[in-house]
Amino acid sequence: MTQDLLRSALEQNNNWLITTHKGPDGDAVGSVVAWAAYAQLCGKNYLILFPDQPAAYLCPFLEGYQWEVFQAEKHYDFDLLFALDYNAPSRVGQEMSGFVTSYPAMKIMLDHHPGPEAFCDYTISHPKACSTTEVIFQTIEELGQLSLINLDMAKGLYLGLMTDTGSFRFPSVSAYTHQMTAHLLSLGLEQHQIHEAVYDVNSVTRLQLRGFAIAEKLKLYPMQRLGIMSLSKEELKRFDYQKGDTEGLVNVILSIEGFDAGVFLMETEEGVKFSFRSKGSRFVNAFAQKHFNGGGHQYAAGGFQNGSLAEALAKLESLIDQI
Ligand code: 5GP
Ligand code: MN
Numbered sequence: 443m444t445q446d447l448l449r450s451a452l453e454q455n456n457n458w459l460i461t462t463h464k465g466p467d468g469d470a471v472g473s474v475v476a477w478a479a480y481a482q483l484c485g486k487n488y489l490i491l492f493p494d495q496p497a498a499y500l501c502p503f504l505e506g507y508q509w510e511v512f513q514a515e516k517h518y519d520f521d522l523l524f525a526l527d528y529n530a531p532s533r534v535g536q537e538m539s540g541f542v543t544s545y546p547a548m549k550i551m552l553d554h555h556p557g558p559e560a561f562c563d564y565t566i567s568h569p570k571a572c573s574t575t576e577v578i579f580q581t582i583e584e585l586g587q588l589s590l591i592n593l594d595m596a597k598g599l600y601l602g603l604m605t606d607t608g609s610f611r612f613p614s615v616s617a618y619t620h621q622m623t624a625h626l627l628s629l630g631l632e633q634h635q636i637h638e639a640v641y642d643v644n645s646v647t648r649l650q651l652r653g654f655a656i657a658e659k660l661k662l663y664p665m666q667r668l669g670i671m672s673l674s675k676e677e678l679k680r681f682d683y684q685k686g687d688t689e690g691l692v693n694v695i696l697s698i699e700g701f702d703a704g705v706f707l708m709e710t711e712e713g714v715k716f717s718f719r720s721k722g723s724r725f726v727n728a729f730a731q732k733h734f735n736g737g738g739h740q741y742a743a744g745g746f747q748n749g750s751l752a753e754a755l756a757k758l759e760s761l762i763d764q765i
Contacts, residue, residue, distance in 0.1 A: 468605025
């Protein structure tokens with residue numbers, strides 16, 4: 443499918459179903475918001491469909507947009523499905539993955555995760571892009587539609603850029619990232635409002651949970667230049683855990699001098715969720731994929747393991763020299 447075919451697919455189909463991955467982060471929400479605003483500008487009907495409820499701090503960005511959480515028994519009648527910020531049907535979770543795979547409409551992926559699976563009719567995948575919102579911006583530029591981008595789109599695009607780059611500091615940031623940012627600011631975007639809306643909305647219990655995790659639950663392995671942090675269900679409950687409270691917490695391990703890898707384990711009702719982070723010449727996605735049913739980017743990956751936190755920790759510790 444060439445650029446012309448993408449253009450005609452966008453022109454000819456008027457009902458767009460906009461999907462993203464489970465546990466949507468800033469790039470996922472930024473991408474669907476930007477794409478919904480683009481749909482509006484193109485005069486399309488659209489619905490943003492999430493596999494699960496986004497964290498509360500991201501919901502203000504969705505105000506004024508049509509969005510809902512997937513319901514297996516509901517009928518969704520659309521002629522184009524967009525897969526934003528994910529590269530495989532499994533990333534939308536068990537309940538929704540069959541729906542995405544078998545959905546009887548043309549599917550278009552816009553994403554930046556390496557190794558996209560072949561479930562879409564048109565795959566726009568740029569693993570070097572710092573965020574999916576950068577992929578969206580570039581695609582719109584290539585369609586010759588940069589002048590369409592308005593302030594509403596800019597807010598979503600910036601949200602994805604800011605959150606997926608750790609506020610413009612990761613190696614994935616390029617000259618193009620800053621050119622894109624300059625374009626968004628020239629539209630009148632007040633970027634400090636996005637930073638404040640995401641980073642200055644802590645609850646006291648969230649800060650206390652993070653403080654507790656750092657003070658009491660961080661185990662350091664100086665020989666391996668690695669830190670492991672974990673939180674049990676009971677500990678999360680004690681600090682009134684809300685979705686998003688541990689977002690980015692694993693990164694504090696990388697801020698310790700001489701450490702270049704960190705793992706965060708969180709116990710959930712279903713099992714244990716892993717977050718892997720690294721920097722420099724150290725990569726974590728292959729390890730996450732091989733041992734913990736996960737994957738992701740070289741420097742930021744995730745995984746999942748059934749069973750208890752103790753079992754997950756024991757398995758991780760037995761593999762520590764391979765990370
Ligand atoms: P996080 O630690 O923020 O949950 O995830 C970091 C990155 O790892 C995400 O951006 C995503 O690319 C990837 N990731 C997280 N969980 C999974 C998973 O279960 N499978 C795969 N393939 N990638 C994941
Ligand atoms: Mn992303």
